[in-house]
Amino acid sequence: MTADNPMRLTVITQYYVPEPSRTPTSITRGLAARGHRVRVVTGFPNYPTGRLYDGYRQSLTHVERDDAGLQVRRVPLVTSHSSNGLTRALNYLSFMVSGLLATRFARGSDVTYVYASQPTGALAALVWRIARGTPYVIHVQDLWPDSITASGMLPSRMSKVVGAVINRALRPLYSFAAAVVVISPYMRDALIARGIDPGKLHVVFNWSPDETPCASRAPSDAAGCTVTYAGNLGSAQGLDTAVQAARIVADELPGFRLLFVGSGTMESELRRLADGLECVEFRGRVPADKMPEIYAETSFQLVILRPTGDLAGAVPSKLQASLSAGMPVICSAPGSAPEIVRSAAAGFTASPGNVEELAEAYRRAYACSSSDHAAYARNARAYYTEHLSSTVGLAKLEALLSSAIKSTARRAHSPQEA
Template sequence: MNILIITQYFYPENFKSNDLAFELKNRGHNVTVLTGIPNYPEGKIFDGYGFFKNKKQVINGVRVIRSLLLPRGKGGGLRLFTNYYSFAFFASIKAFFLGINNRFDAIIVHEPSPITQYYPALLMNKLWKIPVYFWVMDLWPESLSIAGGIKNKFILNYYSKVIKNFYKNAEKLLVTSKGFRSAINEKGDFDDKIVYFPNWAEDSISDGNKDFPIPKMPDGFKVMFAGNIGEAQDLENIMKAAVQLKANKNIKFILVGDGRKMPFVKNFIEEHKLTDTVSVMGRFPVEAMSSFFDKADIMLVTLKDDPIFNLTVPAKLQAYMSASKPVIAMLNGEGAQNVIDAECGFVVAAGDYSSLAKTILTASELSYEQLQKLGSNSRKYYEMNFKMSACISNLESIISKEN
């Protein structure tokens, strides 16, 4: 098949769109990616790229067309708005000429925020009737309100109408969480379009190099949080749990990653004198994660207590499971149920930092064999439910049936 993937984020940025494109190409499909100039997450254009540099590439056999956009900078509201809409505008122009010069069988829109990535696909769908498969990884306008802090009813109502139109024009809605079904159906009768299409972990995590050079880990029972350090991840309550465990010098919190809440985390560590028990590693490439995970005793996944997050399965959970690691989850909903069903760790309610602290203490007293058993259960559950090869095979089946 001749497949176009539209996404604001693509290699060398680290997103699932990379796996999607390269795996479909490996399976014999002709794959084109319409994307932006790489600048996530630092907000600066990556070395080797620019407004007039590397606008067209072939990466692992995938044709990559890069659209102009304004870099996201430090991520303030106005800067993000211009980042999102500049991509939507310029990518729509690129999409018009791509549609004239190519015959695509299907368009896949890869949608972590923002939903504005759908506009180029909508144009091509209207002009050439190309079916669009909308991979919904984030619910709008809910996440705009909760994670983005937008409370203006006019803005939220506007995006409710926008997303409803996108859902209406999509051939299928691929959802990363089964809980998304109810939220999407609240906006209209889209039930027959919804298909469960979960996240997976990169092979570099599940089967990667455990000898990748990383900073020396502190001694003790290592509780590792890896990934985006943002508003949704409830760093406030992770830090409160660290305060409660401050006297236990054997328990060490390891934070790998970066994000909007990192200044808060660093200030909290200094203010509460947690430097002996909380270590901030910073951001590393995905290739380093296997090495980091190997040094951890247990992995931590958290989300704030909010209805939208209760519907969400954090992508890091699949990564933890793929690496055969036991898990402590401070969240509600489907993500928590995954940990329970897998019998791979511990679950406490979202926001319950006291229970998190007690549970970490309990976990630290488990034997090596007990932790290994939980990790083995993680991997088994991942193999049965989140293996990339099975996910992509399912996607091929979905698209081929409609074409």
């Protein structure tokens, strides 16, 4: 269906503006900009602090219009973003159940799109599919139960039991879906291994909210080589590896610099690890409108995650941001991210958690000629435009939603089997 024949679409997402929810907001507004009639079912805003935003009071019947003019039905939930397993479970489960309060609001929709940062939000879509035949497409952002059992929120003795229960609960959510969208090839393969119909699985990469190209600086004898990590300084990133690799090359690469932009729970530990290393710099948080200035002094962006199974299905969002900006990349992460960098010919890769390989990637970046650096930058932007951009992603989602509607209509009009 196109703007000439628009879809009536209900979007279910636990997080939505004014929360920092750029991906579901971008998808929702992107589909509306293509002429479709979009309504949103979401929770009351409380992420990331777990406290209800000022100006909101939870109720059973709240409907508003967002700043893009879309109708938004907010349903009550237990507000929490605690690391405590019980309160986090109540947050997810309360949204799962209260989504059913939007049944009247969603009436008349041709299709439901579920943005599954966690899959619990899909219950309402499943009920609407069974009760009134409305098809749904579920967009899996996080691989469950892996991310739950590996999060540390559960005692280790409970993880296996909880994982088995979650796996069983997810089967009907996937089997009744018209399509299951995943954000990486690794995630697709993982779900196939769990028995999900391969014909239902489709890879649609998340895109960068800001798709503006930026200038970067080629390594040179005068300017040296700056490798920048911009983002959360948390435990999941494995940034100790980046510092340890910098210590290896510090004396052999004059003018090499590892720049950290951002803050997080591991900042103090990283500063301790970098003590005495003049080539490591911590810049702190930088406003988004100042990031082009950071890019202008950067030779390569560092995309890094620790080597654990629960993160292997993810493609770090800073990879899309880097490629969109036309920034060459050094990637040290599990899953599909390194293959993207290699396919794009946009920089260098190292095995996640491997200090020696990352040090070698620093050396290769430092030795990169101006012409090769320019080629990596062009390749990054070209690959993003062709494979990862919002234009590509929205077109794929639009096609899958339209196909779900048409498939349901064909089943409704097919002769009954004897």
